[in-house]
Amino acid sequence: MISNALTVDVEDYFHVAAFSNEISPENWGQFESRVEKNTHAILELFGRNNVTATFFILGWVAEKIPSLVKEIAQQGHEIACHGFSHQLIYKQEKSVFAEETKKAKYLLEDLSGKSVMGYRAASYSITKKSLWALDVLTDLGFVYDSSIVPVHHDLYGIPGTPRFPYVLKAPNDKHIIEFPPTTLSLAGVNIPIAGGGYFRLYPFWFSNAALKWINYYDKKPFNFYFHPWEIDEDQPRMDGKWFSKFRHYNNISKCYLRLEKLLKSHKFTTVSDVLNNEDLLANNQINATHSLIEV
Ligand SMILES: [Zn+2]
Secondary structure (H helix, E strand, O other): OOEEEEEEEEOOHHHOHHHOOOOOHHHHHHOOOOHHHHHHHHHHHHHHOOOOOEEEEOHHHHHHOHHHHHHHHHOOOEEEEOOOOOOOHHHOOHHHHHHHHHHHHHHHHHHHOOOOOEEOOHHHOOOHHHOHHHHHHHHOOOOEEOOOOOOOOOOOOOOOOOOOOEEEEOOOOOEEEEOOOOEEEEOOEEEEOOEHHHHHHOOHHHHHHHHHHHHHOOOOOOEEEEOHHHHOOOOOOOOOOHHHHHHHHOOHHHHHHHHHHHHHHOEEEOHHHHHHHOOHHHHOOOOOOEEHHHO
C-alpha cells in the first residue's frame, strides 16, 4: 500500500489571500486567534488515527504561539515552513522574501530542535513570475518545496510541470525536490483534487475515488493538504467578494468528518517519509529531471 503525504498549512482564518484586500497584516493582531484550538483538534484527530503528518507552519503563528510548534514536533510530526507573512511571492521583493523566509525557518528550527527541510508558499505563489524564489529556498538549505501546482488558476500554477515528485533545477543551478499538491489528469486537463477548498467542494466519494486512482493507476503517492480553519464552523465571518466567501466557507461543517473518513481510507505519513520512499532524498543532488526555466 502506498504511503501518501498528509500536510497541514498552519495559519489562521484571517491570513488567507482571498481576504487580503479587506485585511492588512498590520491588523492581524486585532482578530481573535483560533489556530491553536483548531490545530489541537487536528493533533487529536491524527493521534486517534495513528498518523503522522507534515505541518507547514506560518512564521507569524510560530512567533505568536511558540508552544504550538513544540507540541506538534513532540507528537512526532514533521515541522516545515509556510513562510512568514503569507504574502504572495510574485508580489514581493526578492530581498524581503529572502529575509523573512530565513527568519521563519530559523525560528521553526529553534522551536522544534530539528532542521526544517520543507517549504510551501502562501497560496502556492511560486509561478513563472517568481522562480527566483527557488534560488532563495536552495540557498537557505531547503530540501523540498510543495508550491508549484501544474494547473491554470487565477492566483497560482505553472501549467505543464510534472504532477508527481521530481527534482528540479533552480535558476541558480542548485537542485530542490518539488512535490506538488496532487492533481487528477482527465482528458489532458489537470484537476486539483488534493485538499483545501476542492476537498470541501467535491462530494467525498469523488475525492476519495480520485485519490485511490492516483495510488492504484498512476502508482504514485498523492499530496493532500488542508488548513486548521477549514474544520472551524464557529470562526468569525469575514467580509469580501462573494466568490472568496464561497471558497472559504463552503462545506466547512462537513470537513472534519470527511477528514476522518479520508484518514481511514488511505495510508498517510509525512512528506519527508514519502520522498524517502521514492528514493528522492538520497538522490536529489544527481538526478535533476526538470528545469522550470524551459517550461
Ligand atoms: Zn496559506
